[in-house]
Amino acid sequence: IEQPTFPKITEMCVKMIRRVNDEEGIKKLVNETFQKLWFTPTPHHDKEAMTRKILNITDVVAACRDTGYDWFEQLLQNLLKSEEDASYKPVKKACTQLVDNLVEHILKYEESLSDSDNKGVNSGRLVACITTLFLFSKIRPQLMVKHAMTMQPYLTTKCSTQNDFMVICNVAKILELVVPLMEHPSETFLATIEEDLMKLIIKYGMTVVQHCVSCLGAVVNKVTQNYKFVWACFNRYYGALSKLKSQHQEDPNSTILTANKPALLRSLFTVGALCRHFDFDQEDFKGNSKVNIKDKVLELLMYFTKHSDEEVQTKAIIGLGFAFIQHPSLMFEQEVKTLYNSILSDKNCSVNLKIQVLKNLQTYLQEEDTRMQQADRDWKKVAKQEDLKEMGDISSGMSSSIMQLYLKQVLEAFFHTQSSVRHFALNVIALTLNQGLIHPVQCVPYLIAMGTDPEPSMRNKADQQLVEIDKKYAGFIHMKAVAGMKMSYQVQQAINTCPKDPVRGFRHDESSSALCSHLYSMIRGNRQHRRAFLISLLNLFDDTAKTEVNMLLYIADNLACFPYQTQEEPLFIMHHIDITLSVSGSNLLQSFKESMVKDKKKERKPSSDEETESDSNSGSESESEEEASKPRRLRKRVDSDSDSDEENDINAVMKCLPENSAPLIEFANVSQGILLLLMLKQHLKNLCGFSDSKIQKYSPSESAKVYDKAINRKTGVHFHPKQTLDFLRSDMANSKITEEVKRSIVKQYLDFKLLMEHLDPDEEEEDGEVSASTNARNKAITSLLGGGSPKNNAAETEDDESDGEDRGGGTSGVRRR
Numbered sequence: 001i002e003q004p005t006f007p008k009i010t011e012m013c014v015k016m017i018r019r020v021n022d023e024e025g026i027k028k029l030v031n032e033t034f035q036k037l038w039f040t041p042t043p044h045h046d047k048e049a050m051t052r053k054i055l056n057i058t059d060v061v062a063a064c065r066d067t068g069y070d071w072f073e074q075l076l077q078n079l080l081k082s083e084e085d086a087s088y089k090p091v092k093k094a095c096t097q098l099v100d101n102l103v104e105h106i107l108k109y110e111e112s113l114s115d116s117d118n119k120g121v122n123s124g125r126l127v128a129c130i131t132t133l134f135l136f137s138k139i140r141p142q143l144m145v146k147h148a149m150t151m152q153p154y155l156t157t158k159c160s161t162q163n164d165f166m167v168i169c170n171v172a173k174i175l176e177l178v179v180p181l182m183e184h185p186s187e188t189f190l191a192t193i194e195e196d197l198m199k200l201i202i203k204y205g206m207t208v209v210q211h212c213v214s215c216l217g218a219v220v221n222k223v224t225q226n227y228k229f230v231w232a233c234f235n236r237y238y239g240a241l242s243k244l245k246s247q248h249q250e251d252p253n254s255t256i257l258t259a260n261k262p263a264l265l266r267s268l269f270t271v272g273a274l275c276r277h278f279d280f281d282q283e284d285f286k287g288n289s290k291v292n293i294k295d296k297v298l299e300l301l302m303y304f305t306k307h308s309d310e311e312v313q314t315k316a317i318i319g320l321g322f323a324f325i326q327h328p329s330l331m332f333e334q335e336v337k338t339l340y341n342s343i344l345s346d347k348n349c350s351v352n353l354k355i356q357v358l359k360n361l362q363t364y365l366q367e368e369d370t371r372m373q374q375a376d377r378d379w380k381k382v383a384k385q386e387d388l389k390e391m392g393d394i395s396s397g398m399s400s401s402i403m404q405l406y407l408k409q410v411l412e413a414f415f416h417t418q419s420s421v422r423h424f425a426l427n428v429i430a431l432t433l434n435q436g437l438i439h440p441v442q443c444v445p446y447l448i449a450m451g452t453d454p455e456p457s458m459r460n461k462a463d464q465q466l467v468e469i470d471k472k473y474a475g476f477i478h479m480k481a482v483a484g485m486k487m488s489y490q491v492q493q494a495i496n497t498c499p500k501d502p503v504r505g506f507r508h509d510e511s512s513s514a515l516c517s518h519l520y521s522m523i524r525g526n527r528q529h530r531r532a533f534l535i536s537l538l539n540l541f542d543d544t545a546k547t548e549v550n551m552l553l554y555i556a557d558n559l560a561c562f563p564y565q566t567q568e569e570p571l572f573i574m575h576h577i578d579i580t581l582s583v584s585g586s587n588l589l590q591s592f593k594e595s596m597v598k599d600k601k602k603e604r605k606p607s608s609d610e611e612t613e614s615d616s617n618s619g620s621e622s623e624s625e626e627e628a629s630k631p632r633r634l635r636k637r638v639d640s641d642s643d644s645d646e647e648n649d650i651n652a653v654m655k656c657l658p659e660n661s662a663p664l665i666e667f668a669n670v671s672q673g674i675l676l677l678l679m680l681k682q683h684l685k686n687l688c689g690f691s692d693s694k695i696q697k698y699s700p701s702e703s704a705k706v707y708d709k710a711i712n713r714k715t716g717v718h719f720h721p722k723q724t725l726d727f728l729r730s731d732m733a734n735s736k737i738t739e740e741v742k743r744s745i746v747k748q749y750l751d752f753k754l755l756m757e758h759l760d761p762d763e764e765e766e767d768g769e770v771s772a773s774t775n776a777r778n779k780a781i782t783s784l785l786g787g788g789s790p791k792n793n794a795a796e797t798e799d800d801e802s803d804g805e806d807r808g809g810g811t812s813g814v815r816r817r
Contacts, residue, residue: 010060013037014060014063017075018067030075031075031079034075037056038056039090039091039094039095041094041097042094050097051105058102058128058129061128062124062125062127062131065131069135072135077139080092095136099147102129102132102133105129109125109126126163126167130154130167131170133151133170133174137177138173138177142181144177144178148174148178148179148185149189152189152192154171155168155172155193159204159208165204165205165207165208172197175215175218176219177218179223185223190219190224194220197215198233201213201216201233206269209269210273217277225284227282231280233274234280237267240263241264241268244260244263245300248307252308265312268312268315269318269319272297272318273322275319275323276325276326279327280293280294280297294326298333301316301320302316302335304316305320313353314356317357318356324336324364328402329398331364332401332405343357344406344409354421355421358424358428361428364402365403365428365431365435366431399435403438410425410429411425411429414491415490415494422450422458423455423458426450426462429447429465430461430465433469440473440476441479441480443469444469444477444479444480444484445487446484447466448483448485448488448519449490450462451466451516452488452491452516453495454495459518463518475529478526481519481536482533484516485537485555486551488516489505489551489555492515502725504553504557505554505558506561506719512561512718514558514563516562517563520562524563524564524565530569537558537559539580542673543584543587543673543674544587547673552673553672553676553724553725553728566710567688567707568707570687570690571695572698573680573681574685574690575695575700577680581677585674585755585756588670588674589749592667592749595658596656596658649750650743653746653749654742657746664742668745668748671748671752675721675723679719679723680719683717686717687713688712689714
């Protein structure tokens with residue numbers, strides 16, 4: 001307002017106006033700003049201010065060409081609604097001024113173009129002006145009634161560029177809204193519009209045909225009732241289709257068909273588009289004929305969905321989608337159900353066909369929604385005379401039944417590799433939920449899964465749906481949270497372009513945030529729900545749960561990166577990791593012992609006190625490195641232990657191994673879960689800077705206040721479970737067992753055993769020395785998780801463990817099938 005010539009004004013407006021649907025405070029600010037900027041009446045004499053305003057609005061509309069115009073509609077609706085009951089209506093007055101001046105601006109602009117030589121040069125401005133007029137017509141079509149005659153000649157624009165097509169489509173959309181509101185329009189005006197539209201329908205491509213047929217529908221159905229005109233057009237294309245069908249039946253490989261392919265595609269599309277806007281089974285069209293037109297059209301279009309050419313199939317499916325909007329009951333036909341469901345569920349089916357079926361469902365739901373809103377508005381006008389609300393019930397019952405037919409297949413489309421398929425599936429589900437056509441609980445896990453999509457727009461849309469569901473039905477999200485996490489792993493598997501790389505559970509950007517962080521932030525507010533959710537996730541690591549390793553890695557990644565806020569959250573996890581470790585670890589060692597050959601027991605005695613939690617991955621690490629790290633640990637514990645004793649222990653166990661290597665592989669596989677938990681505990685300990693004693697003292701039954709302090713996160717602590725990653729990359733579960741791999745697994749077993757013996761840390765000795773047992777435990781962990789000195793640790797031994805583990809820890813859980 002102060003500096004109208006500032007070059008960044010458009011950009012600023014675009015950024016502000018997009019926040020029109022934010023929370024109340026921001027929404028109010030945006031509304032007030034634009035009311036001042038655009039929707040305050042301008043004094044009549046100030047032509048310059050008016051022109052500036054028009055240029056500013058059209059610049060903003062032009063800048064948003066690719067992102068859609070929902071914000072403009074929303075803003076206009078908000079402002080007009082706010083003054084509905086007021087006696088003074090500045091916004092309405094300003095809108096009238098803007099529309100009148102926009103039309104004047106367009107006419108002047110056309111004159112200036114016709115005078116100069118470069119005619120098509122700046123038609124971007126014309127498109128923006130006409131688009132802006134359309135947006136006004138969409139919210140308040142009355143504003144444009146007096147200008148309809150002025151707009152009509154634009155239907156005869158010569159089309160050479162994309163901008164020309166935009167002009168025609170927008171003018172058709174304006175006339176569609178405005179002509180039915182005109183009082184006593186002249187016959188010639190209406191006849192000219194009909195002819196112009198028909199010429200466009202016959203001559204131009206899909207987008208133009210669609211908008212022109214839609215406009216023709218409004219003009220003929222609501223104003224002229226010139227049904228014969230439309231019937232002739234319909235018969236022209238319907239006849240052509242029937243002829244092409246019989247030719248195809250006689251000889252599918254005929255050259256005539258190839259030559260006529262453009263005509264076939266146009267006919268399929270146009271017949272569908274006409275059926276969408278006209279019900280040809282009315283007497284006004286077919287007269288006394290007994291033929292059921294909609295069934296004939298269905299049969300024709302269904303025939304071409306089985307065509308060998310994918311382009312023909314796609315056009316036939318588009319035509320079907322149009323016909324179903326006029327006659328939704330056709331979607332219950334067995335052949336239609338089979339067609340839709342097979343396209344959606346068949347893995348090998350073309351992506352274009354899948355997308356088209358989803359688009360059909362989306363358009364149907366959008367049309368239903370518009371129909372219902374119109375019915376509601378009509379109802380409000382007569383509500384005072386009527387008793388009961390009967391409006392809209394039948395059609396909403398119909399759309400509900402239709403969506404239940406196709407719901408499962410649409411939800412399964414979330415697991416498609418192509419983001420465009422997921423995009424349309426999510427749109428269909430969002431529309432279905434917004435209209436309340438299905439019970440939301442069945443969509444919750446799928447929406448949680450879509451919340452991990454790599455594309456921010458899809459993530460946000462899915463998260464928004466979850467927030468809506470959570471507002472209406474408390475507890476639904478928590479109830480399906482674990483199922484949602486598992487499903488999100490499947491989505492990530494589908495998206496994963498490189499099958500050799502394990503699926504990870506955090507975003508590979510600076511934030512390293514957990515993929516399911518939005519889900520966690522929704523649950524964390526309720527202590528009971530949060531704890532139940534975390535325990536359910538940790539239970540998947542239990543050796544009896546038989547979860548595949550990559551899924552465990554994925555879940556561990558999420559647990560490592562969740563947005564924890566208070567100390568209670570990570571401490572609770574660590575407390576439960578300790579419980580799980582002691583149970584699962586003992587089971588694991590016991591089953592390994594039992595698989596060993598019995599008569600060698602005596603030889604094995606010396607090694608029995610070295611129990612360690614182990615990962616089959618160490619197989620891929622060089623053995624000498626491991627052995628180098630192990631003797632040092634043993635020396636700490638008992639000075640008399642020498643390298644050769646250590647060797648003897650490994651050799652002793654090696655001798656007891658059964659012929660069948662299955663138990664070894666089983667041990668390696670199951671130990672991944674335990675290793676990941678160790679890693680996770682280490683990672684959380686490093687991340688939050690907890691001491692061993694703090695973790696020991698924690699009790700989940702203490703009052704919440706004790707651990708309500710905020711977490712002090714360390715930076716640069718990353719969760720990298722090297723062992724598990726190596727295990728998955730080398731596909732150990734399915735590879736051949738060599739002597740070296742056997743040795744490394746035995747080595748892990750011994751390390752593991754030692755760790756289990758010293759799992760509970762002793763109290764620290766008085767002079768601050770770390771006890772021998774803690775030392776032994778830390779060394780065992782360091783060795784287990786990949787040896788070498790810890791990376792992110794302080795020098796204290798107590799922290800030793802945390803580092804080694806952190807490095808080995810895993811953030812990606814992928815189950816092995």
